[in-house]
Amino acid sequence: MNKKVWNKSAKALLSVGLAASLWLPGSQMTVQAATPASDLFISEYVEGSSLNKAIEIYNGTDASIELSTYSLALYANGSTSVQSEMTLSGTVASGDIVVLYNSGADPAIQEQGDLQNNGVINFNGDDTLVLEKDGVPIDSIGQVGTRIENTKDVTLVRNPDIQAGDSVIDDAFDPSAEWTAYPSDTFEHLGSHTMSGSGETPVPAPELQPMEPQKSFHYENLKKKKMTIGQPSVSVTLNGKASITDGVYMKGKYGEFHGSGFADVKVVLSPARANSIFDFTGIDVKEVVVDGKNVSEIRGAENIRVIDFTNGADYEEIRFYNSDDEQIPSPHFPKENKAPVATKMFAGEQLWAGDRLQYDLTEYFSDPEGQALSFSSTKGTVTGSTLTLDLPEGSHIVGVTASDGNQNVTQSFSVTVSAEAPAPEEYYDTADGLQGEVLKAELHEIIDDHRQLSYSQVWDALKTTDEDPNNPNNVLLLYSGESRSKSLNGGNVGDWNREHTWAKSHGSFGTAMGAGTDIHHLRPTDVQVNGLRGNLDFDYGGTAVHGCDGCLRTATSWEPPNEVKGDIARMLFYMAVRYESHDAVDLELNDLVNNGSIPYHGKISVLLEWHAQDPVSIWEQQRNEKIENIQGNRNPFIDHPEWAESIW
Structure with a gap:
C-alpha cells in the first residue's frame, strides 16, 4: 500500500x-x-x-x-x-x-x-x-x-x-x-490516529534531565508529498536532498530534527497535547508553522528561516531557545509574499459562431499562501471567479490575470470562432459506402477534435442538452427518468450529478478534459442511483435498485430501464469510435463484465440487442443537435443506427 x-x-x-x-x-x-x-x-x-x-x-x-x-x-x-x-x-x-x-x-x-x-x-x-x-x-x-x-x-x-x-x-x-x-466537514484529523491504551497516568517526575526521543527515523533523499508523524516522542533525520512538497506535520508531544534535508522542507507543529516541545538545534530549517496553542517550547530557534503562527498560536506564549540553551526572543519573521501561480494551462479553443465558453478560474490559478485572488481578462466578462467568453467569428488572443493585491500572474490562449457547422447530411459525406473497421476509422476522423469542455462547464452544458421539454426549469435524469430542478445539481441526497455512462475508471481517464468531459456520454443522474451504478459494466439481470424503477444490479453489472437501453448503447458506441490509439485513452467495447481499470466496456452483444430493442427517439435526436452546438461534433449512431451492426 x-x-x-x-x-x-x-x-x-x-x-x-x-x-x-x-x-x-x-x-x-x-x-x-x-x-x-x-x-x-x-x-x-x-x-x-x-x-x-x-x-x-x-x-x-x-x-x-x-x-x-x-x-x-x-x-x-x-x-x-x-x-x-x-x-x-x-x-x-x-x-x-x-x-x-x-x-x-x-x-x-x-x-x-x-x-x-x-x-x-x-x-x-x-x-x-x-x-x-x-x-x-x-x-x-x-x-x-x-x-x-x-x-x-x-x-x-x-x-x-x-x-x-x-x-x-x-x-x-x-x-x-x-x-x-x-x-460537519471536519477533515483535519483524517490520516493519523493516536491510541494511548491505558492512558496517560500522572506520576512524580524524576529530577530534571534532558529529553530523549523514544523512536528514531532516518531517511536519505526522501521524496513524498506529505509526511505526518503521530508518535508522542520522535527523532527525525532527513539527509541528502529531501523533497516533501506539503511538509512534515508533527502531531506528537516531543520532536527533534536532524539532517540537511530540512533546509528545503516546511515543518508544521500541530501537537494534540499541551506543553509540547520541539528541537531544531544544529540544522537549517526552511519554514516552521506553529498550528494551535499546544506548543510551549522551541529549541534551536535561530536556525528557522521563516516562522508563522496560526489557529490561535501566540508567539508570546512560547519559550524560544537557541542552540546553546539560551532563551531568546521570538524569531517572528514575516513571510515573504509569494506571487500567485498558474496551476493549469488554458487550452486553445476552436468553436462555432454563437458558442459560449465559461471557465472557473480557480481551476487555473492558486495562491501559495492561500490568499484570495481577483481576476481580470482582456476579453469577455469576469464575474467573481467565472470568465465568460462570447466572441465573434475570427481569431482571438485572451489574456487572463490573477492577482493577490500585490503580485499577479497572467496566462494567454487562443480562441478561433468559425462559421456555422456543416449540415448533418453533409457531415458524413466521406463515410458513404464504407463498412466495418474502415467505416469506424473514417467516423473517428469525422468526429475527432471536438471542442473540449472543462468538468465545471459540463454542469451548464447538461442543463441545456438534457432539459425537460415540458419544464424548461428541469432536467431529465438518466435511469430514473425523473424531471428534477436544474438548480439541484450537486452531491447531496436529492441532487443530480454528472454520470459517466462509459465508467471513467474503465481507462482511468477520470474527469480530464476529453473523455472525462465529453457530454455525448455524460448525463444527469440521481446522486444515489449514480453511486449504486458505480463503474459496473452493462448486462442483463440482478436485484431491483431503490430509486430507479426498472434498474437491476449485480456485483459486476447494471441493467437500465427499457426506455434508455438504446440511448446507453449508442453513447458507448460513440465513445469507442471517438477515442482511439492516438488520443489520451483508446476505448474499446468487449463482451465481458468486471473490466476494472482497463479501457474496455461491456457487453457489446447486449448493447447491440438494446440498440435494436430501443430505437432512436426524437428527444435523443434533439440532444445530438444541442451537443453539436456546444461541442462541435455529433454521435454517428443516432444519425445512422445501421452503422453499429456494420462495425460490431
Whole structure:
C-alpha cells in the first residue's frame, strides 16, 4: 500500500509494559506505553456535506496486517441486509491507518485516501457500517436494523483509550461512549490516529534531565508529498536532498530534527497535547508553522528561516531557545509574499459562431499562501471567479490575470470562432459506402477534435442538452427518468450529478478534459442511483435498485430501464469510435463484465440487442443537435443506427 508510514500511534513507540520518562517543563508527568490492540478497528468516521464521506481504519496491533480478509459492509436505511460491501486490499503497517473514501469527496479527504469506493462510501447519517474479518464483525458504526440519528453531519474520532472495535452490530449506538464528535466537514484529523491504551497516568517526575526521543527515523533523499508523524516522542533525520512538497506535520508531544534535508522542507507543529516541545538545534530549517496553542517550547530557534503562527498560536506564549540553551526572543519573521501561480494551462479553443465558453478560474490559478485572488481578462466578462467568453467569428488572443493585491500572474490562449457547422447530411459525406473497421476509422476522423469542455462547464452544458421539454426549469435524469430542478445539481441526497455512462475508471481517464468531459456520454443522474451504478459494466439481470424503477444490479453489472437501453448503447458506441490509439485513452467495447481499470466496456452483444430493442427517439435526436452546438461534433449512431451492426 502506498501509504504514509508516519501515521502511527503511541503503540508503535514502546513494547508492552515498558514505561519511559519524559521531562516536560511546567509539568510533573510520565507517559505510559500503550498496550497493542488485538485487531483493526474504525478510528474515524466522516459524514459530511455532498460526497464528503470517509472511513479511517487503524492498525493498533504490533504487526503489519494484510487486508484481503477484511471488508466493510453498508446496511442502509435500517435494513438487516447488506446493501453494498467492499473488500479491502493491500497491507497496513503496525501503527498505520488506511482511509476509505468517495471519489467525489473534498480534495482534503482524497489527499489522505487509500482505497476509493463509491458504493459503501456513499452512506448517509442514518446508515450502519460494519467492519468484518473473514465475514465476522469486528467493529461497527451505528445499529443494524435501526435508522439512527446521531451520526448525521458529523465527524467522529475514536478516543485514544479505545483499543478494540464494537463487534455487537445490533446494539444501541451511543457515540459519546467511545468517540469525540466534531462539526460537519471536519477533515483535519483524517490520516493519523493516536491510541494511548491505558492512558496517560500522572506520576512524580524524576529530577530534571534532558529529553530523549523514544523512536528514531532516518531517511536519505526522501521524496513524498506529505509526511505526518503521530508518535508522542520522535527523532527525525532527513539527509541528502529531501523533497516533501506539503511538509512534515508533527502531531506528537516531543520532536527533534536532524539532517540537511530540512533546509528545503516546511515543518508544521500541530501537537494534540499541551506543553509540547520541539528541537531544531544544529540544522537549517526552511519554514516552521506553529498550528494551535499546544506548543510551549522551541529549541534551536535561530536556525528557522521563516516562522508563522496560526489557529490561535501566540508567539508570546512560547519559550524560544537557541542552540546553546539560551532563551531568546521570538524569531517572528514575516513571510515573504509569494506571487500567485498558474496551476493549469488554458487550452486553445476552436468553436462555432454563437458558442459560449465559461471557465472557473480557480481551476487555473492558486495562491501559495492561500490568499484570495481577483481576476481580470482582456476579453469577455469576469464575474467573481467565472470568465465568460462570447466572441465573434475570427481569431482571438485572451489574456487572463490573477492577482493577490500585490503580485499577479497572467496566462494567454487562443480562441478561433468559425462559421456555422456543416449540415448533418453533409457531415458524413466521406463515410458513404464504407463498412466495418474502415467505416469506424473514417467516423473517428469525422468526429475527432471536438471542442473540449472543462468538468465545471459540463454542469451548464447538461442543463441545456438534457432539459425537460415540458419544464424548461428541469432536467431529465438518466435511469430514473425523473424531471428534477436544474438548480439541484450537486452531491447531496436529492441532487443530480454528472454520470459517466462509459465508467471513467474503465481507462482511468477520470474527469480530464476529453473523455472525462465529453457530454455525448455524460448525463444527469440521481446522486444515489449514480453511486449504486458505480463503474459496473452493462448486462442483463440482478436485484431491483431503490430509486430507479426498472434498474437491476449485480456485483459486476447494471441493467437500465427499457426506455434508455438504446440511448446507453449508442453513447458507448460513440465513445469507442471517438477515442482511439492516438488520443489520451483508446476505448474499446468487449463482451465481458468486471473490466476494472482497463479501457474496455461491456457487453457489446447486449448493447447491440438494446440498440435494436430501443430505437432512436426524437428527444435523443434533439440532444445530438444541442451537443453539436456546444461541442462541435455529433454521435454517428443516432444519425445512422445501421452503422453499429456494420462495425460490431
